[in-house]
Amino acid sequence: MDVPSTALFTDQYELTMLEAALKAGTADRRSVFEVFTRRLPEGRRYGVVAGTGRVLDAVENFRFDSGVLGFLRDRAIVDEATLQWLADYRFNGDIWGYPEGEVYFPGSPIMRVEGTFAECVLLETVILSILNHDSAVAAAASRMAVAAGGRRLVEMGARRTHELAAVAAARAAYVGGFSSTSDLAAGFRYGIPTVGTSAHAFTLLHDSERDAFRAQVATLGRGTTLLVDTYDVAEAVRTAVDVAGTQLGAVRIDSGDLLLMAHRVRQQLDELGATRTRIVVTSDLDEYAIASLAAAPVDAYGVGTQLVTGSGHPTCSMVYKLVARAQSTDPKAPLVPVAKKARGGKTSIGGRKWAARRVDEDGVAEAEVLGTGPVPAKLSGRQLVVELMKGGEVVAREPLDAARDRHIAARAGLPMSAIQLSRGEPVIPTEYV
């Protein structure tokens, strides 16, 4: 569960480009790569940067050990000179970017990687994998957090996604506003609070629902959450309070009409005197289902599938593009902006960019402003890009709670329409100056 060498999370063309550039004498040209997305997912009003901390770990651990080099040699993917170069590889350049939890818009330079072409080109795939995945989950989490108001959100989607993607998804969900996860690996790796009590199988294992509840309460205490929809919900609630008493922590409903069930179960609990017993719901929720339960007596939501699959948008279309490079390998050679120009919608804007969020007189964001020249004085205090890695050393490691808090603040700085769940345009425009 530690971060292993990340050097093979790489598309083969990065290594063949390296070999060709080493031979051509262009590999050491100073280069600037930027990560950005040309558009937000259809209908989304803002994006959420997540995975930055994981990128820094991955870049630090990007080393070619003998096992990896042996593989590349056996497959004849690159020549011996390139293998030698890779054996000594470590990234010694600089990385700048939006801090984790910040919001972003089309064109926002979410991350910028600077160094020689050779050292930067190798990082494309691993950086994009992490940011595309984690930001997709964080964006869904943020929308769900908005829909939930102040109610607690539990991430429980591990079973619906790749087993290690699940760990990253729990982390991204936490950045986006979830408070805990069912995934023990996420607790182990990132210190996220973990929760969980029982499934239908536990009830079915026992000779009666009462036996199952007794067994659970005997071990997990009266504060536990009992699952009440294996047989008949009303009967189960009665049994639950009978077994655990009115101090029962919570009941969980995992199927049926949740709005109706929550009202019925609340009334029944109250009538039984279990007025402080909470109600947790967990059946195929997304941000819309959560919002539709706003007026229901629900205390917490468990969310799985729709969270870990980005609620319809499991990836973010972020790209990693060379935007400037030196004309020669002289370290002092000036940088020349470069960009793909062929028609077909995939053009981009060359040059190393700054970014600032302009606010109106009330302090509400009104535009994402990007540029390649000097930063206008009025915007210099509103810059979004910070230094993350300097000369190969991480300079911006932070606890996960810092990213989580930053996201709440960043979202609060957007116009109110940002938190509408309905489809729409990005909540602020992107301007190039």
Place this chain on the structure above:
Amino acid sequence: MDVPSTALFTDQYELTMLEAALKAGTADRRSVFEVFTRRLPEGRRYGVVAGTGRVLDAVENFRFDSGVLGFLRDRAIVDEATLQWLADYRFNGDIWGYPEGEVYFPGSPIMRVEGTFAECVLLETVILSILNHDSAVAAAASRMAVAAGGRRLVEMGARRTHELAAVAAARAAYVGGFSSTSDLAAGFRYGIPTVGTSAHAFTLLHDSERDAFRAQVATLGRGTTLLVDTYDVAEAVRTAVDVAGTQLGAVRIDSGDLLLMAHRVRQQLDELGATRTRIVVTSDLDEYAIASLAAAPVDAYGVGTQLVTGSGHPTCSMVYKLVARAQSTDPKAPLVPVAKKARGGKTSIGGRKWAARRVDEDGVAEAEVLGTGPVPAKLSGRQLVVELMKGGEVVAREPLDAARDRHIAARAGLPMSAIQLSRGEPVIPTEYV
């Protein structure tokens, strides 16, 4: 890149259920869990089982080492007696299932796990994570393979998904019919052929497109694939053949109207005498875009986003349900079928199931037949479930090509309408007898 301990790819409730069952004396009741899905993704006509081999690896490596136990102790997730039990854990039961590459339908018992409740309940999350993810990608890959006819398909979606999900996705894509991957980690871990030559960044690094092509050909040879859409495609194709000669391996087009461009580029290549130079296209393809290029002079497709995100269905809604268990801990106690009964669409059918695919007189599949009693004699030769693990030992490890070949044969046994890309019902019904 080896399989680490998989014991924490577990939802917390599996451990709390274990603890409660150990205390209640029910943990050793013989139990049968089944993996199945209640429905196929909207509009899909068949599912593809993938990840079976990864499940077997994960179950073999499911051990609680001291680091893991220390975490569970520090967090007070289970008590000391349960920790002792976990320290000795290894799965000693049996696993049966559809072999990898087989097709499946609603209700198909894709995997069956038998043993004590305690040893089986722990495996829920890791088994579902793997099967839900890998089968989603394999299903998309299979549809793309159908759309591509015999043309080559290259998996290049690593950058669009979690870095380790990408490795599993490349494996699942191979099972579904792809022939290679850009992801070096997938080559390293699973021996899948890897490919790749260059990106736009390589062209932009150099002072001219000609310089870039020269550098690439000097290193990778005339058989390489040159990317021709950085500036002007027609100009690039001319330069490419000028630099590499008519033995140029291939050109790649990554943007624009691919249908139009493929025809134009083919004509231009032919006029230049490069009649054997192939055309590779790689821009946001899915099975529909691939099908729409069937009449275009395209030799290979590179597919990213839509493949690794399951072409709109990134997960499969497979569940892991207790379907039978003994009434006591006596190993000879008979199994009792069990099932959730509450209303709300999540009910299931209890009992350990057999499955067989009934065929018509032409040998074409006509129904997925499931039952809990004895297998009818007419279907006994058509059974789908095979033994995968016996007493904790893997008995059905196989090379990935076996799964890939099996998928082609299984799909070929379905009615012709299975390979229509349009939305529809499952191509054969599921019958319970």
